Amino acid sequence: MRMKLTGTLLRAANLLDRVIERIGRVTGWFALALVLVMSFNVLLRYLFRTGSVAMQELEWHLMAPVCMLGLSYAILKDGHVLVDIFYGRLSERWKRIIDFVSAVLVVAVVFILLKLSIPYVLQSYSIGEKSPDPGGLTHRWVLKAMLPVGFALLLVQSFAAMLRALVPVIDPNIAVKPASHAV
Numbered sequence: 001m002r003m004k005l006t007g008t009l010l011r012a013a014n015l016l017d018r019v020i021e022r023i024g025r026v027t028g029w030f031a032l033a034l035v036l037v038m039s040f041n042v043l044l045r046y047l048f049r050t051g052s053v054a055m056q057e058l059e060w061h062l063m064a065p066v067c068m069l070g071l072s073y074a075i076l077k078d079g080h081v082l083v084d085i086f087y088g089r090l091s092e093r094w095k096r097i098i099d100f101v102s103a104v105l106v107v108a109v110v111f112i113l114l115k116l117s118i119p120y121v122l123q124s125y126s127i128g129e130k131s132p133d134p135g136g137l138t139h140r141w142v143l144k145a146m147l148p149v150g151f152a153l154l155l156v157q158s159f160a161a162m163l164r165a166l167v168p169v170i171d172p173n174i175a176v177k178p179a180s181h182a183v
Helices: 002-047 053-076 092-126 140-144 146-170
Strands: none
Touching: 002 053, 002 146, 053 140, 053 146, 092 140, 092 146, 140 146
């Protein structure tokens, strides 16, 4: 029974990881677009002594998806900061417990952030918020919508990490690969 449950948990975690992996690839294209727009803006400014407010604001509109979509991908690939001064000295049993508890706490915090960010975007949408600068971009709510989208993806990845951390708690004989090796 435990083997079936742990297998199901690992399959679910791996499925969620694959979703985040694909999102990470899309994020890479946003990063490339950001580099191209920034390069174009620099060329306009220094070679032609001109610029565009809309093109400068486009940098922000591209930076938002890079940051918010890339966050869950960074967690998937273990690209986050890990401080293990004490963790490295703990027994495997305590490491498993800490991994699970921290994953549960992250899921809870990210859920709260997701819930709080939605009214912020809805307010921006309802008032038709746009750039206050002449020649700036309209639809500022699209930029702000990256907050709940990013938090939702982080919630998905954190939930996958929680499932993966739960497996060795259920069955200590199962060694679980880190998320970055499971995809």
